[in-house]
Amino acid sequence: xxxxxxxxxxxxxxxxxxxxxxxxxxxxxxxxxxxxxxxxxxxxxxxxxxxxxxxxxxxxxxxxxxxxxxxxxxxxxxxxxxxxxxxxxxxxxxxxxxxxxxxxxxxxxxxxxxxxxxxxxxxxxxxxxxxxxxxxxxxxxxxxxxxxxxxxxxxxxxxxxxxxxxxxxxxxxxxxxxxxxxxxxxxxxxxxxxxxxxxxxxxxxxxxxxxxxxxxxxxxxxxxxxxxxxxxxxxxxxxxxxxxxxxxxxxxx
Numbered sequence: 001x002x003x004x005x006x007x008x009x010x011x012x013x014x015x016x017x018x019x020x021x022x023x024x025x026x027x028x029x030x031x032x033x034x035x036x037x038x039x040x041x042x043x044x045x046x047x048x049x050x051x052x053x054x055x056x057x058x059x060x061x062x063x064x065x066x067x068x069x070x071x072x073x074x075x076x077x078x079x080x081x082x083x084x085x086x087x088x089x090x091x092x093x094x095x096x097x098x099x100x101x102x103x104x105x106x107x108x109x110x111x112x113x114x115x116x117x118x119x120x121x122x123x124x125x126x127x128x129x130x131x132x133x134x135x136x137x138x139x140x141x142x143x144x145x146x147x148x149x150x151x152x153x154x155x156x157x158x159x160x161x162x163x164x165x166x167x168x169x170x171x172x173x174x175x176x177x178x179x180x181x182x183x184x185x186x187x188x189x190x191x192x193x194x195x196x197x198x199x200x201x202x203x204x205x206x207x208x209x210x211x212x213x214x215x216x217x218x219x220x221x222x223x224x225x226x227x228x229x230x231x232x233x234x235x236x237x238x239x240x241x242x243x244x245x246x247x248x249x250x251x252x253x
């Protein structure tokens with residue numbers, strides 16, 4: 001299958017929201033995709049729907065062995081190493097600094113920051129040798145999903161935003177480290193995207209309605225997936241390092 005797909009991508013958090021939409025967009029664009037999520041049943045459903053272009057790997061994206069397995073699965077399934085990695089897996093947590101649940105914060109920190117860092121390290125190390133030989137003939141992309149609340153302090157999720165501030169720092173640090181070696185590191189900062197994220201983060205219906213009333217129509221996963229595909233579809237010498245995608249009416253954050 002080496003020549004069947006134009007690029008091979010790894011996507012964490014691939015069964016909902018931005019991750020699922022990106023998997024669909026990549027498959028439609030001729031990519032082979034290894035998608036990761038904890039929900040094995042949803043991954044199997046995507047495999048059945050998307051066909052041989054999609055391979056699901058179930059597991060926790062904060063675990064190093066699970067993340068290593070994604071790269072092994074890409075090579076086994078598609079016959080070549082991944083040249084696109086989308087670090088999308090993450091969770092939210094409602095509440096202010098004063099009131100946020102600390103056990104929830106520890107779990108969120110492990111996935112949003114530690115898990116992302118582990119994935120970035122693995123991706124960069126695996127891409128480095130190949131890009132030293134292949135650039136500028138071939139592109140290599142690491143795309144990190146941040147948030148507008150990693151740029152501005154959020155009045156409704158400051159603790160979650162703190163993890164995204166950390167992710168933004170990792171993204172810029174890695175860009176400076178490997179960009180000169182032909183690896184593109186891109187940060188995507190979405191505004192409010194309607195998905196299962198809000199419920200999992202503990203955002204109440206009243207808050208979601210407030211978002212709709214104040215900023216709607218809100219973004220959907222497909223809107224951000226289109227931006228991600230645009231980034232990775234550029235010629236190898238063109239690097240879009242940072243992009244913010246908001247609903248038109250979202251003035252803040």
